[in-house]
Amino acid sequence: xxxxxxxxxxxxxxxxxxxxxxxxxxxxxxxxxxxxxxxxxxxxxxxxxxxxxxxxxxxxxxxxxxxxxxxxxxxxxxxxxxxxxxxxxxxxxxxxxxxxxxxxxxxxxxxxxxxxxxxxxxxxxxxxxxxxxxxxxxxxxxxxxxxxxxxxxxxxxxxxxxxxxxxxxxxxxxxxxxxxxxxxxxxxxxxxxxxxxxxxxxxxxxxxxxxxxxxxxxxxxxxxxxxxxxxxxxxxxxxxxxxxxxxxxxxxxxxxxxxxxxxxxxxxxxxxxxxxxxxxxxxxxxxxxxxxxxxxxxxxxxxxxxxxxxxxxxxxxxxxxxxxxxxxxxxxxxxxxxxxxxxx
Numbered sequence: 001x002x003x004x005x006x007x008x009x010x011x012x013x014x015x016x017x018x019x020x021x022x023x024x025x026x027x028x029x030x031x032x033x034x035x036x037x038x039x040x041x042x043x044x045x046x047x048x049x050x051x052x053x054x055x056x057x058x059x060x061x062x063x064x065x066x067x068x069x070x071x072x073x074x075x076x077x078x079x080x081x082x083x084x085x086x087x088x089x090x091x092x093x094x095x096x097x098x099x100x101x102x103x104x105x106x107x108x109x110x111x112x113x114x115x116x117x118x119x120x121x122x123x124x125x126x127x128x129x130x131x132x133x134x135x136x137x138x139x140x141x142x143x144x145x146x147x148x149x150x151x152x153x154x155x156x157x158x159x160x161x162x163x164x165x166x167x168x169x170x171x172x173x174x175x176x177x178x179x180x181x182x183x184x185x186x187x188x189x190x191x192x193x194x195x196x197x198x199x200x201x202x203x204x205x206x207x208x209x210x211x212x213x214x215x216x217x218x219x220x221x222x223x224x225x226x227x228x229x230x231x232x233x234x235x236x237x238x239x240x241x242x243x244x245x246x247x248x249x250x251x252x253x254x255x256x257x258x259x260x261x262x263x264x265x266x267x268x269x270x271x272x273x274x275x276x277x278x279x280x281x282x283x284x285x286x287x288x289x290x291x292x293x294x295x296x297x298x299x300x301x302x303x304x305x306x307x308x309x310x311x312x313x314x315x316x317x318x319x320x321x322x323x324x325x326x327x328x329x330x331x332x333x334x335x336x337x338x339x340x341x342x343x344x
Contacts, residue, residue, distance in 0.1 A: 002104045003030045003066045012066065015100035033063030035082045042075070052335040058082070073333045085330060088114040092328040093296040093305045095337060098278045102149035102293065103156075106274055109295035110153075112330045116221060116272060118157045123165075125219040126150060129227040129238050130168045133182040139279055139287045142227050144184035146276040150225055151192050167197035167215055171245050176200070204244040207267055211247040222271040224299060228306045230342060231283050233318035235273045235299035236261040242268070258318045261300060273302045280341070283313065288341045292332075301327045311340040 004027040005012045006020035012030070019026055039059030046053045050071070058070045060082055076082065087094075094112035098105040110116055118124070128142035136143045147166070154164060166189050170176040176198050180186040189196045203214040216222055222242075226235045239261065240248050251260050275294035279287045290310060296302040304322040307315055324334075 001060070001062075001066070001068045001099070002032070002101065003064070004028065005030050014066075014068065016104075030064055030066070035060050035062050037076045037078055037080045037082050038067065040076055040078055049339050051339050055336065071336050073336050084112065086112050086114065087328045087330045089328045091296075091298045091301050091326070092330055093294060093298070093301050094331045095305065095309070095329065095334075096293050096295075096331045097337070098291050098293050102146055102278065103153050105293040106146075106149055106295070107153050107156075109293050109331060110272070110274070113295050113297065116157070118154065118159045118221070120158060120160065121163065122159060122220040123163050123218065124154060124159055124221045124223065125215060126154075126164065126166045126223045126225050127216075127238060127241065128166065128168060128185055128225045129234065130170075130176065130179050130183065130185065133174055133179045135182065136184045137287065138285070139227055139229075139281045141179070141183040142185065142225050142276055143279075144188045146227075146278075147185055147188045147225060148191070150223060150274060151188070151194070154223075161193055164192075164194055165197050165215065165219075166194055167199050167213075169199040169241055169245070171241065171248065199241065200245060204247070208263075209251065210264060210267065211244040212267065213242050213244075216242045216268070216271075219270060222268065224271050224273045226273060226275050226299075226302075227280070228275045228277040228294065228303070228310075229281050230307065230310045230312045231314050231316060233257070233261070233300070233303040233316040234306075235275060235296075235302045236318050239264060239268065239271070239299055256317060258321075261318050265299065271299075272297055273299050275302050275306060277306060277309075280310065282342050290337075290341055292337060305329065305334070308334055309338050311338065311342065313342055 008023040038061045041057050044054045056072045061067045092113050094109040096105050096109045130141050132140040134140045199213045204211040226238045228234050273296045277290050277292040280290050304319045
């Protein structure tokens, strides 16, 4: 857990204020240290948002004396060391709670699957979900807040703004620029000084049965910044937009989406999925709070884990045959964060 401290009055906060309300100066991020369990209780009574019982509520304390609560499926003794294991497996999925700070949650989720190595000259393409010309509160597209948090994290890790591109294209009649403007993503790009890119206007390279954007293939890192949706394989579907429109339509006529996703995944080894799942749309289009961020190198595994957490009424064709037992899960377990979001 990240804490912030004022260098003058030494007051601390668990959320990222712009400045200390007492001293009116910027806050410093406190270094993370060893964490121990200083309190524990077992809960046996289910609630709407915590239906899986029993579970353990822990009070954790770090070296600096900061304390916070943590829900855990695993039982701990008071005084025990607390640590979250990492997993560098290519199929691993990290699930983490968003507590006040989306950037912290994205960074933690990425760190749990091995992190991302950003060199000074690394070329990075961010591929947000951009499906409709709708306001951000409908959660049809990646939210402006999540895009901004991801860009801030990349800059913190050493990326240069001139080496970051935010790219997408439209497979429909509506121009991608109109969707970017209405969704608020264009304003975020302008704030960071990034010129958004229409992949359809660029070159495509023939790779096997696919015609893939040269911008995507030429990048060192591609961030599939997807808005997770219940009953959808959102991360897999967002990858289809790296293809030339006519090529995708031809593939969709001849094959299923599951076959396209499976054949395309090995060609995009430079892609990392970062899933937005704080406020997510249900099948009735209304957004519900789930409070999560996900990260994985596997789009299909990420979608499968998300739909299991949200207990979606129907699994999409792309991921329905993926077994949960074969997916390494890190950060939070499914039972710790699961509830039937569709019915609320």
